Amino acid sequence: MPQNISYNLASILNLEKEFRRNLINCLSGFKSVCLCGSINKQGITNLSVISSVIHVGANPPLIGMLMRPHTVRRDTIENIDETKTYTLNHIHPEIIAQAHQSSAKYPQDISEFEAVNLSPQFTDTMTSPYVSEALIKIGLTLEEKITLKSNATILIVGKIREIILPENIIEADGFVNLEEAKTVTVSGLDSYHVTKRVSRLPYARTNSKKE
Amino acid sequence: MPQNISYNLASILNLEKEFRRNLINCLSGFKSVCLCGSINKQGITNLSVISSVIHVGANPPLIGMLMRPHTVRRDTIENIDETKTYTLNHIHPEIIAQAHQSSAKYPQDISEFEAVNLSPQFTDTMTSPYVSEALIKIGLTLEEKITLKSNATILIVGKIREIILPENIIEADGFVNLEEAKTVTVSGLDSYHVTKRVSRLPYARTNSKKE
Numbered sequence: 108m109p110q111n112i113s114y115n116l117a118s119i120l121n122l123e124k125e126f127r128r129n130l131i132n133c134l135s136g137f138k139s140v141c142l143c144g145s146i147n148k149q150g151i152t153n154l155s156v157i158s159s160v161i162h163v164g165a166n167p168p169l170i171g172m173l174m175r176p177h178t179v180r181r182d183t184i185e186n187i188d189e190t191k192t193y194t195l196n197h198i199h200p201e202i203i204a205q206a207h208q209s210s211a212k213y214p215q216d217i218s219e220f221e222a223v224n225l226s227p228q229f230t231d232t233m234t235s236p237y238v239s240e241a242l243i244k245i246g247l248t249l250e251e252k253i254t255l256k257s258n259a260t261i262l263i264v265g266k267i268r269e270i271i272l273p274e275n276i277i278e279a280d281g282f283v284n285l286e287e288a289k290t291v292t293v294s295g296l297d298s299y300h301v302t303k304r305v306s307r308l309p310y311a312r313t314n315s316k317k318e
Numbered sequence: 319m320p321q322n323i324s325y326n327l328a329s330i331l332n333l334e335k336e337f338r339r340n341l342i343n344c345l346s347g348f349k350s351v352c353l354c355g356s357i358n359k360q361g362i363t364n365l366s367v368i369s370s371v372i373h374v375g376a377n378p379p380l381i382g383m384l385m386r387p388h389t390v391r392r393d394t395i396e397n398i399d400e401t402k403t404y405t406l407n408h409i410h411p412e413i414i415a416q417a418h419q420s421s422a423k424y425p426q427d428i429s430e431f432e433a434v435n436l437s438p439q440f441t442d443t444m445t446s447p448y449v450s451e452a453l454i455k456i457g458l459t460l461e462e463k464i465t466l467k468s469n470a471t472i473l474i475v476g477k478i479r480e481i482i483l484p485e486n487i488i489e490a491d492g493f494v495n496l497e498e499a500k501t502v503t504v505s506g507l508d509s510y511h512v513t514k515r516v517s518r519l520p521y522a523r524t525n526s527k528k529e
Binding site: 110113114116120122124130134138139164166167168203211243251253258270271274276277282302303307309312313 | 321324327334336339344348349352371373377380415421433466467477483486487492503505507508510511512517521523
């Protein structure tokens with residue numbers, strides 16, 4: 108059995124900044140990671156990596172993402188404020204390097220699509236760009252925006268307006284086989300992983316006959 | 319190339335309920351999945367599976383989780399309201415079946431710890447129970463609670479008070495090797511996966527010399 112180590116709040120606050128950032132970012136577990144496509148009123152497209160996507164609800168279909176405080180220029184938030192639309196695009200191994208590179212701080216007048224060599228894709232429904240190379244694409248409109256009192260991060264809740272995905276990964280009950288699509292997951296700030304299914308379990312019930 | 323299928327909001331809303339629930343729950347990507355331990359004032363412990371954990375911040379160390387609307391009895395939220403404390407415990411393959419079973423609707427006076435045969439563990443810092451069998455354990459206190467206007471789901475933000483984990487999975491820069499600890503990730507409502515790292519990438523920079 109490996110030795111355990113424990114930290115309390117005081118010892119966490121005393122950690123070297125970079126060490127703490129890596130440690131705490133890992134603790135929330137494996138994370139969804141998507142490319143967020145947006146566009147400003149001048150038509151300049153933007154791409155950013157988002158690792159804080161959460162399921163909010165199925166009816167109406169809602170997805171959330173948590174953004175860092177808006178204290179410096181944040182093109183994604185500013186574009187969503189301007190146009191009320193954005194896209195989320197799953198990342199697969201062939202585009203990890205380009206996706207990760209899109210998190211570099213490019214000047215506002217440079218589109219990350221061009222900078223990292225990914226192709227914007229527009230549909231009749233969405234004025235915000237999808238990532239053409241992605242296999243699973245979700246178009247959203249801004250539904251709600253909440254600034255957390257705790258640390259000024261911003262929860263963006265979007266309503267799903269369009270979904271585009273390969274037909275063969277949708278199973279009979281609606282389950283989407285993300286593993287088949289090689290959707291990656293991220294741990295910490297920078298570690299990308301594919302997955303291997305352990306099990307899919309039936310809806311849990313107690314033994315009680317009342318249920 | 320497999321054929322694509324697309325849905326718009328109208329066609330999503332017209333889907334059969336179960337199909338839509340599975341489809342939309344998968345779209346947010348691979349999710350963190352943790353066992354949340356809590357306790358009420360009468361000392362009855364509670365365990366629930368949470369698949370909506372997100373990183374909120376490293377300094378102060380904050381973790382969020384989104385809970386379904388509080389329209390029926392929800393022991394976890396009620397316990398957190400009462401005691402202001404809870405724990406998050408990573409799930410590994412050996413405890414997936416027990417973890418998943420804890421999502422069954424047990425009566426309020428039955429502890430899921432007993433029902434699924436997992437052991438509560440208390441420390442000097444935490445009055446809420448950890449899952450003894452878990453390898454990565456996080457103790458939190460309630461920091462903020464936000465009800466989303468969009469669909470009445472509840473974002474619980476907790477401040478990390480204690481972390482317990484195997485020393486050998488922490489790397490020199492603070493990165494926690496979740497894959498080594500066999501922390502699982504979930505897709506949709508019920509599919510559990512282990513991971514295989516594709517790459518860990520350096521901090522992304524532009525070519526600009528100004529940076």
